[in-house]
Amino acid sequence: MSVPVIDFSAFRSGSEQERKELACRVTEEFKxxxxxRLINHGISGEEIKKVYEWSDKFFKLPGAEKDAIANVRDANPQRGYSYVGSEATSKVNKKDEVGEYQICEDDDVDQELEDVKEHFDYTRDGDPDYPTPWPSEASIPGFHNWxxxxxxxxxxxxARDVLTAIELGLNLPEGTFTGCMGSRVDELRIQHYPPLSTKTLTTGKIKRCHPHTDFGFITLLFQDxxxxLEIEDRATGGWIPVLPTGEATEVGIYIGDTLVHKTNGHLKAAVHHVTAPVSLKNKEDGVLPERYTIxxxxxxxxxxxxxxxxxxITPEAPQRFPSLTALELHNKRVGQLYDARPKPTVSVA
Incomplete structure (x- = not known):
């Protein structure tokens, strides 16, 4: 079993019937x-390759230059550079009594699990609330503008095309999801996983990224x-490797927590993690090569x-999630990453 690869070209250029059929197929895979995974979706292979080139240049900047634009580790949206080990994805999801991953509502998770990756997060220019600290133009010319x-x-x-497809696939009015995305606060991340010995994985404390779900509507994920990368096999509780196919435009699409909330759990988020590639599984003397994702x-x-x-919301499916804003959900989830959630007040008699 693997995650299928779907040609998405008909959604932009096909007939109304072809768009509807494609939307239904995509939505069924999400269920x-x-x-x-999509190919032929409107972003060229040359453009994606260019991002990897920029990523390589960025992560090779001197440490002092990256530290000068460091992300503040609090509950606000992430902006700027995060060092290796900054995030703790193990803190955001845990298995419940029936073995399903849920949003973690307490601290009942292993606090010593470490992620081995570094990343740079940014959003559109002009965000007045959470602006992005960019590296200087002199240090990496053209990076910011491109x-x-x-x-x-x-x-x-x-992303909006895919969400429109989900709206069609669920027989919802167009704009049900995309209509509340006008401010374009989407975040883009370039991510680097440095080389890692397979022996370090045998402790069970270190992974490139521990099992988790993402926080937004959907995530677009390009991998080298x-x-x-593996996603949870819902049938067995095991893991399905997402092996790169070599298609230049291949992008993975993952359901996030916000879409789970909006559909009251009708769609479930994709639990995923990053561990050793299949060729290096169970080898104690190997080295995981560096890895880049977008x-x-x-x-x-x-x-x-x-x-x-x-x-x-029906008698058979009562409301599972509270009514809250996207920022409240985001702050809750990012606060879990950095142990920056509001702490309960303890009264002193």
Whole structure:
């Protein structure tokens, strides 16, 4: 079993019937896995290759230059550079009594699990609340303009196309999800996993990224040829390797927590992690090569209500999630990453 690869070209250029059929196929895959993969979606292979080139240049900047634009580790949206080990994805999801991953509501998770990756997060220029600290133009000429002005808008268009497809596939009015994304607060991340010995994985404390779900509506995830990404097999509780196919435009699409909330759990988020590639599984003397990924976290407007739609609340499926804003959900989840959630007040007699 693997995550299927779907040609998405008909959604932009096909007939109304072809668009509807494609939307239904994509939505059915999301129901099965919480994820699918697309090719021929409007972003060229040359453009994606260019982002990897920029990523390589960025992560090779001197440490002092990256530290000068460091992300503040609090509950606010992530902006700027995060060092290796900064995030703790193990803190955001845990298995419940029936073995399903749920949003973690307490500290009952292993606090010593470590992620081995570094990343740079940004959003559109002009965000007055959470601006991005960019590296200087002198240190990496053209990086800011190209990443923010070219690649980010293309990813945002694709994300909205996919959400429109989900609306069609669920027989919802067009704009049900995309209509609350007008402020374009989506976040884009370039991510680098440094080389890692397989022996370090045997402790069980270290992974490239521990099992988790993402926080937005959907995530677009481009990965290089290294491998190691796996999604949860819902049928067995095991893991399905997402092996790169080599298709130049291949992008994984993953359901996030916001869409789970809006559909009252009708769609489930894709639990995923990053471990050793298949070729290095169970080898104690190997070295995982460095790995690069690119992710677009498609987000609802910060003050949009992301509570369940009435369509998905029934006597058989009562409301599972509270009515809260997208920013409240985001702050809760990022606060878990950095142990920055509000602490309960303890009264002193």
């Amino acid at each position: 099965k896995h919480g994820a699918t 990443m923010e002005g070219v690649f980010l808008p293309d990813c945002q268009r694709l 040829a290294t491998g190691g 992710a677009l976290f498609a987000k609802a407007d910060r003050h949009a209500n992301v509570g369940p739609l009435s369509r998905f």
